[in-house]
Amino acid sequence: MVSMIKEIDCDFLVIGSGAGGAVAFRELAMAGKDVLLIEEGDNWEEGDFDAPVSELTQKLYRDGGVIPFLGKPAIGFGEGVALGGSTVINGGLLWRTPEWILDEWQKRGIEGYTMNHLSPYFDEIERSLNVSNELEIDGYDIDSQIINQSAIDLGWKSVRVPRATRNCSRKNQCGAGCPSGAKQSVDKTYIKSGIDYGGRLLTGIRVINLNKKNCKIKSVVAKNLKISEKILFKCKTVFLAAGAINTPLLLKKSGLSAIAGSQLQFHLNLKVFAKFPNKINAHKGTIFTRQIQEFEKEGLLIMGTNYSPSYIATALEHLDNEQFNKYFNMYENSAMYTPMIKPEGTARIIPFFGSKIIKHQLHPVHDLNKMRKALDVTSRLLFNAGAEVVILPLANSPIVMSYSQALSVINQTNISQYKLLSVHAMSSCGMGVDSYSVCDTDGKVKGTDNLYICDASVLPSNIGESPQGTIMAFSHTIVNHYLNTE
């Protein structure tokens, strides 16, 4: 039972410690401000990540990682809840926003976010997170090298992936916390640095409500999850970075925006399993060293993914036990690949008796065609690379042994058959200049004077690429604009 009420004062309160919140925290602390960062999850050290992937998933993902987006079909969704947010459980991909996306945003009247504006911030982020695209080692990472060679043969664009790591020891467990400490998540970098500059941090704090009076957020009500104590944060300015799901949820629950969360955008991941004639030992490499970008403008990217027994088991879940055993035991000859799709459909976040329901609406024709194309080109890429068997993420479909067989299966699929996952949600409170935008181009929530959003929810639209770099660059822009005009 929540009993006592404690009051904590600060000038700046940052809610959420993921990619966006960490930047706001460090920048404000560096500017000498009295800033407090609060995070719902715990502070984990690399030693804590030496446990089975399944256990870590329950600890590090919101709701244990099993809450889906409802709709046809249900989409598994994963979001980190830890100090560092989803940067603790992502692959550490750090892309600069594609310029054609920035051009689209500028055409919509969103000023101040061209590559010229963002470049200095990207430079700073890449420096702080030790971003490099020179990760491959001879004899390792063969799963990525195979698709790179296949893409070259097919004349498709393939690039090295920039990732935030330092001395990666190839534990192949990026999605459940890095046990070697190589991944440069924001808890190890930006937040640590913010604390060094004098910023304060509290973990295990869940925000319940934002109290507004005369266009100003006067206080924030939260609960200390460790000792069941209510806390009232009294602050002058709030930077909200609770993530693409919880930021709009908080705005809605606090009566600050009726439209927040009505147009959540996301990416879809499919897991494709491939068996090759020779040993490739994908589990001894690291993930995502190469990305196939030939179909980027159609909203499709292809790359290798984490390969360990837990991940294989979930990818092969739709096979019967006999087939599962057969292909699982071909471990050393196999790998898994992820085509990532930018769908046209969106999702809606609905507060529901103290929790939330997320309901998606994929486009029945366009998104089905995108999924078919994703499996089509991935199959082509893999069979061209010498795969003997490809297992598609489709319920009630045969295992395919050739590209032509794959094509015939894919062309007959319906949307319900697809096994879909998402780990990238964004644009649920997109900034803009029209009346339908939740916040203006400074990140300030409309109808308030001292509430700013600086996480994935503020992105104007789906960027089609891993969003961590873009979120961080946007957060830098929002906070520095605030500091310059204060």
Place this chain on the structure above:
Amino acid sequence: MYLLKKTLSAIVDLELENHRNINEFDRRGAVEYSINALTLMPWFFRYPLSLITIFINLFSLFLNRSMFFKMSVNDRAMLWNKLAGYPGFQSLKKLIRTLTLMSAYGQYDKRN
């Protein structure tokens, strides 16, 4: 809770049948893992899924005059696969199978 645990344990047994890499420790871990996952869910997922799981025993009582977890493996598999064709049970099967395999093979990974 007792009934839920016994029924889930019987389902986990079916989902791990013939998995030669998996031992009794992994199996028990998978049961605990599935129960934990249910506990972590918001109430509007947790209660219906738990009720559906317990409800399986009503079918088994009606069809075989036996609780689901006391049925022979073959009868249990037949009933479980039949039920999995219906809405609600279909989602339950997918969820428990995913959790079971993820947990059991996570333990297997650490052991090797």
